[in-house]
Amino acid sequence: MQFLKKYRITISLSLFIALVYFILGPVPETLYFNAELITQGELWRYISGHLVHSDPQHLLLNLSAFIILSALIEQHSRLQLFAALFSGIIFINFYLFNNNEITNYAGLSGVLNSLLVIALYQQWQLHSKQLSLTGYLPASIYLISAAKIIYELYSRDSLFSHTLWPSLPQAHLAGFMAGHIVVLLIHSVGWLPSGNRFCDNLAECSSHRFQVSNIVIKVFKSIRI
Amino acid sequence: MISFIKNSLLPGSLLIFSLLASITVHAAGLLTPVNSGLPELEIRSHKVTVIIEDGFATTTVEQVFHNPHQQDLEALYSFPIPDHAAVGEFIFWVDGKPVIGEVVEKEQAREIYQKEKLAGHQVAVTEQNDYKTFEISVTPVKAGQDVRIKLVYIQTTQLDSGIGRYVYPLEEGGVDEQQLAFWNNNDTVTDQFSFNLQIKSSWPVKGVRVTRQSGVQISQQNKRLWDVRINNMAGTAASEGTPVDGNRDAKLEQAVNDMPHAGKLDKDIVVYWRLADNLPGAVEMITYKPDTHGRGTFMMTLTPGIDLKPVSEGKDWIFILDISGSMQGKYQTLAEGVKQALKKMTAKDRIRVILFNNQARELTAGYTSASRENINRIIQKVTAIHPDGGTNVYDGLNMAIKKLDSDRTSAIILVTDGVANVGITEQKKFIELLKTRDVRLFTFIMGNSANRPLLENLTGASHGFAINVSNSDDIVGRIMLASSKVNFEAMHDINIKISGVKTTGIQPEQPGSLYRGEQLVLIGHYWTDQDRQAQVSFNTRISGEDKQYHTRFIFPAQTTEHPEIERLWAYHTINTLQSQIDNYGEDADYKDNKQAIIDIAREFSLVTDYTSMIVLEEQQFKTYNIARNNKQRVNTENQARARRAQQAPASRRVDQNQPMFSGKRSYVGGNGGGALDFWSLLLLLPLLMFFKKPDLQC
Numbered sequence: 001m002q003f004l005k006k007y008r009i010t011i012s013l014s015l016f017i018a019l020v021y022f023i024l025g026p027v028p029e030t031l032y033f034n035a036e037l038i039t040q041g042e043l044w045r046y047i048s049g050h051l052v053h054s055d056p057q058h059l060l061l062n063l064s065a066f067i068i069l070s071a072l073i074e075q076h077s078r079l080q081l082f083a084a085l086f087s088g089i090i091f092i093n094f095y096l097f098n099n100n101e102i103t104n105y106a107g108l109s110g111v112l113n114s115l116l117v118i119a120l121y122q123q124w125q126l127h128s129k130q131l132s133l134t135g136y137l138p139a140s141i142y143l144i145s146a147a148k149i150i151y152e153l154y155s156r157d158s159l160f161s162h163t164l165w166p167s168l169p170q171a172h173l174a175g176f177m178a179g180h181i182v183v184l185l186i187h188s189v190g191w192l193p194s195g196n197r198f199c200d201n202l203a204e205c206s207s208h209r210f211q212v213s214n215i216v217i218k219v220f221k222s223i224r225i
Numbered sequence: 226m227i228s229f230i231k232n233s234l235l236p237g238s239l240l241i242f243s244l245l246a247s248i249t250v251h252a253a254g255l256l257t258p259v260n261s262g263l264p265e266l267e268i269r270s271h272k273v274t275v276i277i278e279d280g281f282a283t284t285t286v287e288q289v290f291h292n293p294h295q296q297d298l299e300a301l302y303s304f305p306i307p308d309h310a311a312v313g314e315f316i317f318w319v320d321g322k323p324v325i326g327e328v329v330e331k332e333q334a335r336e337i338y339q340k341e342k343l344a345g346h347q348v349a350v351t352e353q354n355d356y357k358t359f360e361i362s363v364t365p366v367k368a369g370q371d372v373r374i375k376l377v378y379i380q381t382t383q384l385d386s387g388i389g390r391y392v393y394p395l396e397e398g399g400v401d402e403q404q405l406a407f408w409n410n411n412d413t414v415t416d417q418f419s420f421n422l423q424i425k426s427s428w429p430v431k432g433v434r435v436t437r438q439s440g441v442q443i444s445q446q447n448k449r450l451w452d453v454r455i456n457n458m459a460g461t462a463a464s465e466g467t468p469v470d471g472n473r474d475a476k477l478e479q480a481v482n483d484m485p486h487a488g489k490l491d492k493d494i495v496v497y498w499r500l501a502d503n504l505p506g507a508v509e510m511i512t513y514k515p516d517t518h519g520r521g522t523f524m525m526t527l528t529p530g531i532d533l534k535p536v537s538e539g540k541d542w543i544f545i546l547d548i549s550g551s552m553q554g555k556y557q558t559l560a561e562g563v564k565q566a567l568k569k570m571t572a573k574d575r576i577r578v579i580l581f582n583n584q585a586r587e588l589t590a591g592y593t594s595a596s597r598e599n600i601n602r603i604i605q606k607v608t609a610i611h612p613d614g615g616t617n618v619y620d621g622l623n624m625a626i627k628k629l630d631s632d633r634t635s636a637i638i639l640v641t642d643g644v645a646n647v648g649i650t651e652q653k654k655f656i657e658l659l660k661t662r663d664v665r666l667f668t669f670i671m672g673n674s675a676n677r678p679l680l681e682n683l684t685g686a687s688h689g690f691a692i693n694v695s696n697s698d699d700i701v702g703r704i705m706l707a708s709s710k711v712n713f714e715a716m717h718d719i720n721i722k723i724s725g726v727k728t729t730g731i732q733p734e735q736p737g738s739l740y741r742g743e744q745l746v747l748i749g750h751y752w753t754d755q756d757r758q759a760q761v762s763f764n765t766r767i768s769g770e771d772k773q774y775h776t777r778f779i780f781p782a783q784t785t786e787h788p789e790i791e792r793l794w795a796y797h798t799i800n801t802l803q804s805q806i807d808n809y810g811e812d813a814d815y816k817d818n819k820q821a822i823i824d825i826a827r828e829f830s831l832v833t834d835y836t837s838m839i840v841l842e843e844q845q846f847k848t849y850n851i852a853r854n855n856k857q858r859v860n861t862e863n864q865a866r867a868r869r870a871q872q873a874p875a876s877r878r879v880d881q882n883q884p885m886f887s888g889k890r891s892y893v894g895g896n897g898g899g900a901l902d903f904w905s906l907l908l909l910l911p912l913l914m915f916f917k918k919p920d921l922q923c
Contacts, residue, residue, distance in 0.1 A: 029889070061901045061903060061905075065909055068913065075916065116909075123912070127915075141911070145905070154597060
């Protein structure tokens with residue numbers, strides 16, 4: 001039960017994504033992203049487009065990666081998970097709204113890139129001082145991921161992925177950039193304590209929750225500056 | 226950034242367009258023989274009215290020629306043949322009264338014209354010059370006086386990926402060197418130039434766009450009714466924002482600029498309209514059957530709503546580029562198109578580029594991978610070429626076909642104006658060459674005087690498609706359109722069955738293939754003396770799998786709304802007959818085709834390679850024993866147009882009760898997905914070691 005509670009956002013979202021696929025099938029017409037239909041009032045597509053998939057492989061790979069990355073972030077901060085999700089969605093949608101070549105979009109992997117950056121940042125904060133594999137792992141994964149995105153953009157194609165709806169490297173880049181914006185935010189407002197723990201007792205948790213409300217204030221202040 | 230665009234990009238673009246304009250000297254206009262010493266006539270006014278509705282466009286061109294000199298002259302006006310245009314109405318004002326022309330055989334028309342000219346009578350004739358131009362001759366244009374003529378043509382307007390495209394061709398292709406050397410061309414309108422186009426769409430229209438024109442006014446009356454106006458009168462563009470029918474409540478959608486049109490007939494007018502997204506696949510039909518017991522004509526438009534899957538495996542792309550002299554005015558457009566197309570290649574693709582003028586040669590040394598370096602290198606080389614020489618299309622095609630790699634899927638992209646004049650030029654030889662290998666040929670047909678019949682027959686024979694490109698086109702849009710087709714599954718071996726109602730003469734006889742976003746238009750005859758329901762089946766093969774789609778709807782026993790589709794049927798039937806002659810020669814099987822074309826052209830009053838339309842003083846028709854069939858037909862068509870003008874755009878969908886397709890129609894742009902791959906997932910697995918113990922949860 002504690003496990004379910006601890007990862008409730010990750011589990012709920014994963015179940016939702018899987019159920020949408022198994023009940024409504026691949027890329028339901030009412031849910032994929034379409035800028036024209038969003039402007040006509042179908043606002044749910046703004047988010048739902050990122051939660052639907054075109055084929056079983058598309059679903060399986062995206063969902064597996066989501067479970068790992070989302071749980072990794074959620075164990076430390078639910079707020080950061082939401083920040084990663086929504087910043088990814090906003091950046092990718094901004095790209096899609098300004099791109100004439102892609103009318104319809106579906107899939108989670110753009111957003112996964114946003115989660116990836118934040119998850120790696122968290123682990124880097126926690127383990128960067130360790131002179132071991134764990135210390136170097138986040139930076140290594142980051143560099144490989146960045147190289148893959150650059151290659152995909154350069155070659156105008158996905159490196160390995162061949163799903164029915166062709167992969168869109170630009171969406172991966174948008175998600176990747178969104179993750180960096182959240183990281184900058186985290187760093188600038190001191191959202192995360194550095195060290196090897198986040199909050200492991202009630203007092204610290206309370207303090208952390210309090211800190212969350214302070215973050216919002218700090219963000220607004222920084223914007224005004 | 227904005228200042229950079231203003232300071233650098235805009236002037237740069239304008240310079241490029243100015244250069245393009247200066248290169249392109251061939252245009253519609255009045256012709257005068259070079260060095261003849263004959264003075265030039267003036268084009269006093271040039272008014273164009275276009276109505277696009279129910280799947281076809283009706284274009285009316287009214288012109289006044291003026292003779293400012295002291296001697297009577299003859300006017301010869303030449304203009305490029307519009308795409309698949311059926312010229313069925315030609316009017317010449319004789320003594321101030323409009324006289325409708327009649328169709329006779331070409332030689333007879335020339336004979337009558339010469340006789341009437343010598344007799345000092347007023348006479349005018351419209352002729353077709355092969356696939357290149359229509360030519361109107363009028364005599365006499367009396368000293369100091371005007372003559373007025375009107376020409377009406379109709380053409381089907383198919384939508385492609387939800388985008389309609391109408392071209393009013395003015396830019397002459399420059400493909401006929403003898404003609405260019407013989408004539409001087411006057412393409413300036415001295416008084417009034419106006420172009421009014423109205424779109425009456427049965428589906429909601431999202432936007433309308435006109436490229437590379439000044440003095441453009443676009444207005445929207447409602448979602449289905451749009452107007453485009455262009456004219457050369459300073460200041461009137463803004464004041465004429467009111468739609469054609471004078472509805473003052475209309476919303477002014479776009480005043481592109483206040484600069485008046487130059488009044489030069491040297492640049493095509495290209496109008497695009499885009500339907501709303503997410504419309505369903507549908508079957509639409511219009512009919513004409515004035516007599517319950519007689520023959521009816523139908524025009525059925527099928528817009529598939531079929532989910533065609535993207536094709537992701539790498540392909541071999543062979544570009545065959547025309548660098549002959551006739552491409553000079555179009556080469557910048559070709560280079561830009563190739564550049565855009567190459568940028569769409571993926572790393573899995575391979576490219577080969579072949580150039581041809583008098584003979585073919587390879588630009589690339591065989592196949593090369595579509596890496597960015599290779600693409601940039603090819604673009605540089607292609608851009609640096611200066612076109613000259615003749616056009617040996619066959620040699621280029623032959624070189625491409627000889628070196629196909631049978632282990633990979635290959636596609637040939639032929640970019641040309643298609644005027645084959647060196648080496649093998651017989652169409653049937655081309656067809657034989659293509660049939661030696663299983664390869665798809667896609668052609669980009671450049672300019673208005675291209676040999677469209679040849680290129681369309683070639684692509685048809687290889688189950689590819691042809692895309693027309695004007696210098697005034699949005700080249701990126703045309704490339705996107707082509708790209709959205711070749712990267713998706715296509716429907717092949719299409720077969721349409723209509724049962725329950727007797728039908729005959731359906732065109733096209735073999736629909737062949739349909740690519741993503743394309744519509745299929747069928748025109749044929751039917752017989753029924755009462756409203757009768759028919760079952761229509763659409764059978765096709767997609768990725769080797771047979772698919773069938775069905776619907777049922779009524780064929781009416783009597784309807785008088787669209788008499789024009791009789792001429793459209795005749796036009797498409799003539800095209801089929803001509804293709805058979807061109808593909809196989811006038812051998813035993815097709816020896817009667819020429820006579821059949823003449824018979825159909827005379828029955829339905831159409832200008833063809835073998836028939837012309839002549840206008841005489843009214844009493845002279847009797848002298849030459851020419852029946853006034855076309856006069857009657859034109860009156861019928863005008864009455865129907867007048868009735869339709871009073872009506873709001875109507876839905877022509879016939880399968881709403883039993884939709885043939887359950888999906889939505891395809892659009893340019895297509896689908897994209899956020900897709901992770903297996904290796905990326907593996908990369909994430911080490912992160913599992915970072916999971917904390919449960920007690921660390923906050």
